[in-house]
Amino acid sequence: MATPALDLAASSPDLTRALCDIDSVSGNEAPLADAIEAAVRALPHLAVDRIGDTVVARTQLGRDRRVVLAGHIDTVPINGNVPTRNLDVDGEAHIWGRGTVDMKAGVAVQLKLAAELAEPVVDLTWIWYDHEEVGEEQNGLRRLAEERPDLMAGDFAILGEPSNGAIEGGCNGTIRFEVRTRGVRAHSARAWVGHNAIHDAAQVLGVLQAYRPRTIAVEGLDYREGLNAVLISGGVATNVIPDECVVHVNYRFAPSRTLDEAIAHVTELFEGFDVRVVDAAPGARPGLDAPLAKEFIDAVGLVPQPKYGWTDVARFWGLGIPAVNFGPGDPSKAHADDESVPVAQIEAAEASLRTWLSGS
């Protein structure tokens, strides 16, 4: 199949549509990665590396500071919402379709500026990566951090995830774990022969219900935590005393805690129960006291907010690089079938980044 050509001189809204109209549902990023690679290899001011379906393009101007700008190129499955179309919402121009919010508008802004900014005031590393919308183990940025951390090196990172144009610093960490109770099966007509594992889960839910999640200030941002059952299941049949009940819990914790501290906290909360961690990712401190972060905030002129959801900024933080989320689009529209991004937000993000990175 021929690699579709991307015109990086097009406007960022037009480029958004072009990117969205190339199917790149997770696992099928290759055609879009090919197109991006071909477009940036044509730019003499960028050194380009390709690792799997991740493309890294760097300026090598010898500046004393380097900013990393990253975005994922995959989307959740298309559901009748490609090709994109222009949409007017109360007189405000939008682009409608899968990926417009999460996050090809952000990628479009990055690609346009990557082509344009041959002489930025800091060195730039652009990273467009695959497999963000699926399991942790497939995530392209995770793989890059493991295999080529040198390509991620920098003094500050901006992840183009949708933030409604706001600056969202760092992110909460997240742990998912199962709390399991065990009983003994019996016929429900002779319950006294068995032991009911679902009844024992009353204590587990009691702990969750009584828990008062904290709000913790980290570098001036208030991170709200949360501890919630997200799934519960138990039982064998309608005439059997259940021998197992599993409560699946999600703990979102402020980046002031390490992952180990967070795991210790929930293990203590559910002491005496069988607790199994299913999935865990540390948070990221906002890093807003980093000089480049301060400069970026001043340049954009926005009051930073905390990021409650976990994002790949944590991977930069894991490498010691302060990172923020900054991108066009309303995060609550991500993955929605009526995903659409305001054109003005795309243009504003482009303008803010251009102003800062070009020093104009």
Next chain:
Amino acid sequence: MATPALDLAASSPDLTRALCDIDSVSGNEAPLADAIEAAVRALPHLAVDRIGDTVVARTQLGRDRRVVLAGHIDTVPINGNVPTRNLDVDGEAHIWGRGTVDMKAGVAVQLKLAAELAEPVVDLTWIWYDHEEVGEEQNGLRRLAEERPDLMAGDFAILGEPSNGAIEGGCNGTIRFEVRTRGVRAHSARAWVGHNAIHDAAQVLGVLQAYRPRTIAVEGLDYREGLNAVLISGGVATNVIPDECVVHVNYRFAPSRTLDEAIAHVTELFEGFDVRVVDAAPGARPGLDAPLAKEFIDAVGLVPQPKYGWTDVARFWGLGIPAVNFGPGDPSKAHADDESVPVAQIEAAEASLRTWLSGS
């Protein structure tokens, strides 16, 4: 297909094997019902009716009292355990195979005695019915009670369900109901926007855990009750605050309560929650003060026990007929793939019933 012939002069163990070797999984009772109908129509002392795949055979001797003996002819699905075989367990002869316990050994005893007892001391009604192992709405005895209650009329009933040769009087009633909590979905990174329905289920499980089931003496038999969650489910995805949790509860209640009283009891226990009754069946009082019940107990020489599980005796009780469970086979082997019945229990049940019904 030719109707298989049943030899009612064979021994009850041989007849058990013959019955088991005719597949009559629920829904496929017709060949066995045909065989039973043909065999009993050949007996001049019985008046025979056929309703669907239920066969009713009655003596009409003008006795002042009538005993009803009933058994279902269907089985749960065969799982490599037909044809039957003889099995020796620690020197004790068994018949192994699907239906041996539940409940073709009981039916074999009934068929043999139906053929033999042309001059019983009481009038006899034999009922062999279909669809016991499936949904309530298909149950052949339920249909008979609705369509032809006159054929079920009598002063005392014996259901041949396996009871290990003991007399088990009446049965507990059973209700299954769902207790539902409702919340509001939200992303689990912003839990405060939603409301967690699984957490609210803590109260529901708390009620169940705190509940002390009663033991209620009814006509000298101690019925143990039980209130148990049998299933629980809730949750949408591992990153979503759940908007619904459903606890499926089974209440087994002594036959001293009516169905309405039992429903009122659980509705009161879970006041303020959304309670939906899924399935409900009243219990059956043991009726052991009925003269015929007393005579039967004396003749068999056993101390009656309460029946905790629900059985079709409740349908007789619903028509005002006292009824007990009495049959060969260990109920805990019912539906097991290694279902097997001790030959001695078949012969003992046959002997007890013969002695009493023939007045010898």
